[in-house]
Amino acid sequence: MNQPLLSLQNIWKSFHGVPILQNIDFEVYPGEVVCLIGPSGSGKSTLLRTINRLEEPDEGELYFQGVPQLHSHTDVNVMRTHIGMVFQSFNLFPHLDVLANCTIAQQLALKRPAMEADLIARQYLTKVGLEAFIHAAPASLSGGQKQRVAIARALAMNPTLMLFDEPTSALDPEMVGEVLSVMQALAKEGMTMVVVTHEMGFARQVGSRICLMDGGKIVESNPPQAFFTSPQHPRTQAFLAKLLR
Amino acid sequence: MPVGFLEGVGYLLEHYWPLFLRGLGTTLLLAALGTIFGFILGMGLATLHLIPKSPQETRLQQVGRLLAKGFSRLYIQIFRGTPMMVQAIIIYYGAMRLWGSWPALLAGIVVVSLNTAAYIAEIIRAGINAIDKGQHEAARSLGLTYGQTMRRIILPQAIKNVIPSIGNEFIVNVKDTSVLNVIAVTELFYNSTSISMTFYRQFEVFFITSVLYFIITLLATAFLNGVDRRLGVRSVVGIPTSATVPFPTHREDPQ
Numbered sequence: 001m002n003q004p005l006l007s008l009q010n011i012w013k014s015f016h017g018v019p020i021l022q023n024i025d026f027e028v029y030p031g032e033v034v035c036l037i038g039p040s041g042s043g044k045s046t047l048l049r050t051i052n053r054l055e056e057p058d059e060g061e062l063y064f065q066g067v068p069q070l071h072s073h074t075d076v077n078v079m080r081t082h083i084g085m086v087f088q089s090f091n092l093f094p095h096l097d098v099l100a101n102c103t104i105a106q107q108l109a110l111k112r113p114a115m116e117a118d119l120i121a122r123q124y125l126t127k128v129g130l131e132a133f134i135h136a137a138p139a140s141l142s143g144g145q146k147q148r149v150a151i152a153r154a155l156a157m158n159p160t161l162m163l164f165d166e167p168t169s170a171l172d173p174e175m176v177g178e179v180l181s182v183m184q185a186l187a188k189e190g191m192t193m194v195v196v197t198h199e200m201g202f203a204r205q206v207g208s209r210i211c212l213m214d215g216g217k218i219v220e221s222n223p224p225q226a227f228f229t230s231p232q233h234p235r236t237q238a239f240l241a242k243l244l245r
Numbered sequence: 246m247p248v249g250f251l252e253g254v255g256y257l258l259e260h261y262w263p264l265f266l267r268g269l270g271t272t273l274l275l276a277a278l279g280t281i282f283g284f285i286l287g288m289g290l291a292t293l294h295l296i297p298k299s300p301q302e303t304r305l306q307q308v309g310r311l312l313a314k315g316f317s318r319l320y321i322q323i324f325r326g327t328p329m330m331v332q333a334i335i336i337y338y339g340a341m342r343l344w345g346s347w348p349a350l351l352a353g354i355v356v357v358s359l360n361t362a363a364y365i366a367e368i369i370r371a372g373i374n375a376i377d378k379g380q381h382e383a384a385r386s387l388g389l390t391y392g393q394t395m396r397r398i399i400l401p402q403a404i405k406n407v408i409p410s411i412g413n414e415f416i417v418n419v420k421d422t423s424v425l426n427v428i429a430v431t432e433l434f435y436n437s438t439s440i441s442m443t444f445y446r447q448f449e450v451f452f453i454t455s456v457l458y459f460i461i462t463l464l465a466t467a468f469l470n471g472v473d474r475r476l477g478v479r480s481v482v483g484i485p486t487s488a489t490v491p492f493p494t495h496r497e498d499p500q
Contacts, residue, residue, distance in 0.1 A: 054382055056300045073301075081388035091383035095401050104397060105387035150383075157387060 003066055005030050005161055005192055006051060011060035013046060020046045021057065022216040028161070033193045035203035035224075038213035038239070044196045047213065048163050051194065052083045065160070081109050084154030088166040090146040092138040092153070098125065099134040102153045110157065117156075124152040128182050144175030151182055162186065164195040200243060204228055212236050246444050253449040261440050268436030269457055271350065275425065275432060276418035278354050283361025284411060290366035293317040295373060297391055317366065324363035330424035332356055337428040353430035357422055361414055368410045372403035405476060412469035416462050433457060 004027040013021040020043045028034055036044040049055040050062070053069070053076050062069045064079050093101050102121035106112045112120070125131050128148040138146060147167055154162060164183065168176040180202050187193060187206045197203055203210055203224060210227040212219045212235065220233040231237045246256050258265075294317040296310045324332065336359070337352040376399050384394040423434035433454060441450040 052386055053300075054386060076300075077385075077388045077390055080386055083386075085383075085386040087379060087383060089377075089379050091377070091379035093380065093383070093398055095405070105384075105389055108393045108397065109388035153387070 002029065004028060004063070005065060006194075007063040008047075008050065009061045009063070011047075011050060011057045011062070013043075013050065013055060013057045020216050021050065024060070024216075024218060026211075026218060028192060028194060030160075030192050031190050031208075033187045033191075033195065033206055033208045035207035035210050036194065036196045036213055037198070037200070037203060037210060038219075042213040043216040044213050045165055048165050048194060048196050051161075051163060052080050052085055054085075077109065081105075081157055082159055083161045083163060084157055084159035085163040086147065086150050086154055086165065086167045088169050090138075090143070090150045090170070092146055092149055094138050097135050097137055098130065098141070098149050101138065101149060102156045105153070106156055120158075121152070121156050124155045125149070127155070128152045129178075142175060143171045144178045147171065147175075147179045148182055151179075151186075155186075160192065162191055162193045164193065164197070166196050166198065168197070168199060212239060214239075246446065250449060253446055254452060257440065257446075257449055257453060264436050264440060265433070265453060265457060268431060268433035269461070271430065272419060272422050272432040272434075273461065275350075275353050275357050275422040275430070276415055279357030279361050279418050279422070280365075280411065280415040282354070282358035283365050283414065286358060286362035287365030287369055290317045290320060290362060291369040291373065292395075294366070294370055321363045321366055324360050325367075328424070329356065329360045329421055330427055332360055333425055333428050349425075349428050349430045352428055353422070353425045353432070356425065356428075357418055361418060364414055365411060368407050368414070369403065372407035372410075373399055375406065376402050408476060409469065409473050412465070412472070416465050416469075419461055419465065420458060 006026075006028040008024055008026040011021050011024040011026070012019070024043075024047060026047065036047065038044050046055055050057050053062070057070070061071060064082070067074060069076070069079055093104070096104060099118070099121055102125060103114070103117040106117035106120060107114060110117075122131065122134065125134055128151055130145060130148055130152065133141065133145065133149075138149065141149065151167075167183070168179050171179065176199070180199065183193070183195070183202070184206050195203075195207070205224075207224050209221060210224050211221040212227075212233070214235050220227065220231065220236045222232070227236070228240065231240055247253055293313040296313055298310065299306070302310070333353070333356045336356050337347075337349065340347060340352070380398055380402070381394055384398040385391075389398070422430075422432055425432055426435035426438060429435065437450050437454040441447045444450075
């Protein structure tokens with residue numbers, strides 16, 4: 001098999017003495033769509049945020065494209081331009097219009113000229129179906145539209161890895177579908193993705209691997225077919241049993 | 246000078262209007278420049294206070310960061326913890342002792358600026374802290390540096406939100422620059438005192454003075470409410486209280 005795009009080794013993280021991640025080993029290969037599921041407080045979001053170092057682990061090493069990131073003088077900002085992130089609460093920049101939301105980081109972090117950034121931003125906004133809203137203020141958009149702008153904003157950086165932190169949890173039920181279909185299309189194109197989600201349907205259909213987390217550990221990691229039909233670990237069985245009820 | 250109140254006021258306005266107006270001009274100059282320079286210095290103080298801890302911080306960086314933060318805290322504590330009247334005397338006569346005589350008006354501008362900086366630093370810091378931390382995370386996740394995040398994402402939002410409070414500082418300064426009469430800055434209060442010394446008719450003189458202060462603060466309030474409405478931020482309600490009482494919009498952090 002080829003090189004993992006991302007590799008976390010022996011990652012430990014605690015907040016105020018409470019262990020959140022306990023000796024995590026986690027690898028993501030190019031083209032994979034890894035879905036992290038599990039109960040609240042199990043460490044899914046913290047694991048995701050450790051990948052682009054919004055959280056700094058206490059111990060362990062993080063390799064991105066084979067390069068160690070934590071115990072070296074690599075620039076965290078360079079790695080972050082290669083890793084897109086989509087948040088539960090969208091976090092669009094409210095003082096910028098939709099287009100500027102998608103160009104500002106291209107210009108500041110990638111030093112792309114304004115014209116080029118503009119072109120790329122429009123291309124991705126079209127892709128998420130929002131070409132008609134490029135000059136709208138984020139506040140005037142619906143939740144689903146905001147999240148699609150957030151996805152376009154991340155994609156405009158041409159990342160090699162996309163992180164999604166419960167991207168549909170803050171949405172009205174009617175708007176979940178439009179965001180999931182954008183993500184599904186992205187997965188189909190071969191984008192490498194790590195998705196923290198409670199959407200089991202999405203995990204099952206789109207995921208290439210499902211990881212169940214509990215108590216700061218990855219309990220089980222398997223392709224969806226095996227994960228949902230013949231779960232190995234008793235914790236997975238209990239989790240799935242609750243879902244079905 | 247006539248004996249009656251209204252006649253007295255009329256007499257004073259007729260003969261001393263240039264002195265009142267010049268005093269008012271100086272007061273406005275002090276308040277405006279003090280607020281502008283105070284804003285610039287206050288930005289600097291707030292920045293020093295908020296220098297972030299980087300994950301791979303060297304010992305030297307840590308010492309520098311803590312010193313900057315300590316300086317900012319001490320500065321704010323001192324300037325908010327002593328009356329501006331006392332600050333004026335210390336700065337004016339202190340500098341005179343060290344470097345020789347200097348113009349009182351310049352000293353006045355320096356004092357108001359330094360004093361206002363302490364209040365505005367706290368306003369800006371509260372404004373920055375009030376911005377959702379998701380904004381910071383989103384910007385950093387896109388590869389923006391801390392500085393770029395602050396300048397392009399956080400500050401534009403924070404400043405817009407605190408413009409009403411900065412406007413309040415200007416209005417407060419219009420009133421509080423009256424204390425600069427102790428170092429003989431010829432602002433409105435000082436000139437009023439001079440006029441009243443001529444006739445010993447304090448009531449009539451200071452009636453005019455108070456009306457002038459009131460008109461200015463009223464106009465400034467109306468102007469600022471207009472600005473706030475245009476910016477779409479919450480509006481100022483009335484004329485604020487003195488700067489010597491921390492303003493309720495300042496969010497104090499527990500220390």
